[in-house]
Amino acid sequence: MQKYDALGTNWEAYQHTGDDWPDYANRSKQNERPSQGNPSAFYGQQLKIKGKGQPSVKGGNRGNLFIILKVQQDSRFQRNGDHLRYVATVDLYTAILGGKIEVPTLTGTVKVTVPKESETGKTLRLKGKGMPIYSKPLQFGDLLVKLNVELPKQLTKEEEIFKKSQNLRETQTVNPN
Known part of the structure; x- marks a missing residue:
């Protein structure tokens, strides 16, 4: 399996047949490039594009293009x-x-x-x-x-307030009435 980043920095494309996959990916990249991915796509999701893979060695139909997505993480979430x-x-x-x-x-x-x-x-x-x-x-x-x-x-002034609150709570616990 050969690896080539044919669709941008956040995508990795994988092709299962042929040795000249990087060359084909460069040609394909110029002809068709998705404008936007699905915003709900997830890391590792696999896409299959029928008929966009390598040409058959014996003149048959083109194979399928398989793409595995790498979604850039937002560091906040x-x-x-x-x-x-x-x-x-x-x-x-x-x-x-x-x-x-x-x-x-x-x-x-x-x-x-x-x-x-x-x-x-x-x-x-x-x-x-x-x-x-x-x-x-x-x-x-x-x-x-x-x-x-x-x-x-x-703590400065707040410490005094916390101490008073603590004392008040302790006296209320000792004398519940």
Whole structure:
């Protein structure tokens, strides 16, 4: 099996017959080149283009062209099928009191509400903000936002508030009435 990048930097084409595959790929590349891949294509997906492979050695029909896709990863997201995962860092105060954070999506940035008392590991689901579903072009997977609560490094006035809250909580636990 010979390998040649005939369709651009994100595609790898494989041909199963013939020794002159790179030469044929160069000729084919000039004649036909897909303008856009399917946006829901996935890494390792195999495409078969009938009749666009090597010419037969005995004058018969051309073989088939097999293409194995390499999809460039977006470093912000981890793909899981049609869903995307994103880890959002949230400050302690937003996690405790609730608030809004900005989350990147494939189409731009959206503001997401963080519920109060959110813990590290909590996952928020943004419906329809993931990858397009392969066989359903108008439907999209979800973007799953996992919260990572970041603790403050240096406490000053906040430390006093936390100590007062801790003392208040301890007295309420000892005297529930």
